[in-house]
Amino acid sequence: MRNETQGGLSRRQLLAWTGGTALALVLGGRASAATSASLDDFMALSARLLDTPASSLSPGFGEGYFNALISRGFGDALAGLRDGSPASDLESSILGNWYTGVAEIASGEEVVTYPEAMMWNALDFTKPMGWCGGETGYWADAPEGEA
Template sequence: MSRATRSRPFSPTRRHLLVGGSAAALAAFAQWPGAASAAELDPEGFLALSERLTRKDDLSADIAASMLEAFRATGRVEDLSALLNGSDNQDLANEIVAAWYSGVSPDPDSNDVLTYTDALMWQAMSFTKPMGYCGGAMGYWAEPPAG
């Protein structure tokens, strides 16, 4: 004959409290379920990501803020947040680097130039300068460059 089981109300033990507290602390430490959301991506985070990708430590914070807004317009903020947190998205990383080198907005619906004279392409092409940008005193081009 089967024994009738009596149901008792749940009464937490010290073990339950320790396990629950440890799990809560671990979840908070790991920032679970997501390490970053689109709302957490700020210009400083984007600047740090850009400096890591371009291997330049002197990028402009103002240009980074403008570039982040242009990426927001493309709807890629979640992808940027994931990239900032270590995901492998080589296409997006290349888009960020290309935007810094060209100075052109990554938004295909925009014709904005985010920077011209501070675009990284001018550092890469040390033999030239931005068009319309003075290279020196009158006649500076007549002599070969120093060094």
């Protein structure tokens, strides 16, 4: 007696086919996950792009920027950057994130940080709006070391 399903496959063939498909999906998922970038990769890449030590970058802010890029499907592109592939638009986006403190997400923009954004280091003559610079009249005196 032959055990066949309606499509003409035996149970053994069906089990072999589904088992092989499941194995391919599991192994295929691991292979693609292995090529994706990690947060550590992103922090090292950011340090290289910003020409600054990785230890000077906030891991919390980096995680916000990294998650925003991953949510927009840039995992493989980040892995490519990590491995040396050029991607100037993505590099510009990463630099923009760190300098503005804003990350692009699927639904728009998300503020990761405002007062600690790197633009305030570049704009050392000013401060974040709404951020107190000192006591009333502090702006009348020259900064320390300048006269």
